[in-house]
Amino acid sequence: MDGIPPIALDAMGGDNAPGEIVAGAVLAVREHGVPIVLVGSPRVVSEALAEHDAAGEIPIVRSEETLTMEEGALASLRRPRSSIAVACHLVRRGDASAVVSAGSTAGVVATGKLRLRAQQGVLRPAIAVPLPTRPHPTVLLDAGATADVKPEILVQFAHLGVAYAETALTVADPRVGLLTIGGEAEKGNKLAKRAHELLAAAPGLNFTGNVEGHDLLNGVVDVIVTDGFTGNVALKTMEGAVRYAFSELRETLEGGRAARLGAMLQRNRLRDLRKRLDPEAYGGAVLLGLNGTVVIAHGSSTAKGIAAACVLASTLSRQCTVTHVGERIATTHKPHRLW
Amino acid sequence: MDGIPPIALDAMGGDNAPGEIVAGAVLAVREHGVPIVLVGSPRVVSEALAEHDAAGEIPIVRSEETLTMEEGALASLRRPRSSIAVACHLVRRGDASAVVSAGSTAGVVATGKLRLRAQQGVLRPAIAVPLPTRPHPTVLLDAGATADVKPEILVQFAHLGVAYAETALTVADPRVGLLTIGGEAEKGNKLAKRAHELLAAAPGLNFTGNVEGHDLLNGVVDVIVTDGFTGNVALKTMEGAVRYAFSELRETLEGGRAARLGAMLQRNRLRDLRKRLDPEAYGGAVLLGLNGTVVIAHGSSTAKGIAAACVLASTLSRQCTVTHVGERIATTHKPHRLW
Missing domain, CATH: 3.40.718.10 (Isopropylmalate Dehydrogenase)
Known part of the structure; x- marks a missing residue:
């Protein structure tokens, strides 16, 4: 202590x-x-x-x-x-x-x-969730604190996420991506298009551009910014899809005789993997x-x-993540x- | 022919x-x-x-x-x-x-x-995607045709999805769910909350209420309605998460000696499973x-x-899915x- x-x-x-x-x-x-x-x-x-x-x-x-x-x-x-x-x-x-x-x-x-x-x-708090990417987690926010946002709030979410990644995950100069539906700046809904412009112009952010749903787990950025509605849907979709893949896998492994034997030989390693992808393992979401x-x-x-x-x-x-968030917001x- | x-x-x-x-x-x-x-x-x-x-x-x-x-x-x-x-x-x-x-x-x-x-x-077209649920696919729409929508459009999307499920998937009286961030009617952003009211009041729809991200693959409804932005993010998140689970799995299976042997014994079944979850297998999205x-x-x-x-x-x-869609829209x- x-x-x-x-x-x-x-x-x-x-x-x-x-x-x-x-x-x-x-x-x-x-x-x-x-x-x-x-x-x-x-x-x-x-x-x-x-x-x-x-x-x-x-x-x-x-x-x-x-x-x-x-x-x-x-x-x-x-x-x-x-x-x-x-x-x-x-x-x-x-x-x-x-x-x-x-x-x-x-x-x-x-x-x-x-x-x-x-x-x-x-302006608004955000829920940050560390996703199980490697070598370090990618921070997704907002995962559900604020469902309806203005584009300006997404820029603040970026700062909150950067402060979190820098302190909690010790990532230097975290790369920030905007979650939307295509790589080009003009892809997205009105909110995302305007947020892209603001993020690209914001000082003090290493904004690398748009990311899509399949980028949540591939580690191309350190912080992914979105509104609380989209973020919550994406997070729960991700958890559901991983759970689905494992349950399909279990059925597959239990299917044939050779497969059953194979499954026995692998049981421990599969359990380890499942644990690593388990939401419980990453501790929880942080309200920033x-x-x-x-x-x-x-x-x-x-x-x-x-x-x-x-x-x-x-x-x-x-x-002192709270202090670090405060300093970032004060300067930006x-x-x-x-x- | x-x-x-x-x-x-x-x-x-x-x-x-x-x-x-x-x-x-x-x-x-x-x-x-x-x-x-x-x-x-x-x-x-x-x-x-x-x-x-x-x-x-x-x-x-x-x-x-x-x-x-x-x-x-x-x-x-x-x-x-x-x-x-x-x-x-x-x-x-x-x-x-x-x-x-x-x-x-x-x-x-x-x-x-x-x-x-x-x-x-x-009012607007929608992209419908059959998700690999069982016993029959769940239809998700809109997966990206119309990013910014009014709540009234989501009601139409429900009719488009129902017409698709009835004809292409031969589902009788398809259950419709609204993709949002909580089970209760008041959970969601402004769009989802208003859409919930309209869907609940809409004649000719078997609306069963809200669904969340983790319901995409569990088959609780036959048609999932959302705007094209959220739907596209959710679909790509799902595909990315399944791909991620398999790549993690492959690494796990190649890890130890017993595991390697196990993997050999299961190779064919894993390949089958992967194929079934592959977006290519479900043919593609339909623009309705x-x-x-x-x-x-x-x-x-x-x-x-x-x-x-x-x-x-x-x-x-x-x-005659197009005709069926037309009839539904004409009557509703x-x-x-x-x-």
């Missing part, structure tokens, strides 16, 4: 809360040395901790209500004592260094905006542009995914009313 | 034109019994035919110019004698029953709109809403993909100015 405040982990958010969340907290503390504070119902959380012989090992901060997975943005306004709201409050007071939640993305985004506020000069680090873990996260999200949150916090943002 | 006019195949369009296109024509005629007329430079096309000992076996219609893969929508206006324009002209005159091209999508769409015109009442059948084959199509596209075009033509479309 290096003296930084703990990660505030929303014990009540996610499909597998609180069991897997608390198990993930135990894993994060014991295996990765990341300090955690669990936010939730003290009774429920202590019971879950006791199952791991960890009663008293991880502090608990009481929250009074829970945002369910079905509740959206509006609910967060009515719930100032929800687990995610309390977690944000801890960060705001300096009692925690980052928030981690596997709760509903809409709820986390709305609560984060409300309780942590956007950084000075930031707020006065505080917020990591959104997959709703279906198990303990391992939660622990990975806590490690990511701890890394981002130690690398010309304040003006957009609409 | 059942007396229908031949398929007009654009011999000059595509990354592998004219070699693979002409080879595909030979395959379509000899293996599948689909009558073809090749449109292109007679000298170049006859030379390619001669390589297959097929000189004189397939008629050639002269075109004077070629739309290159780099040329977009505007070029088609200036090229009334391009191979794709001449192919459309043959359909218009009744000398061909459908157009097949592996040329640039933007060029094919623009030329098709110009030379074949939209069907009565059709015009006065004529237009099939757009993948730009990188080989002979096999071209032949599959010709078979698809022939099927659509025999099943209330003419009014949209903007």
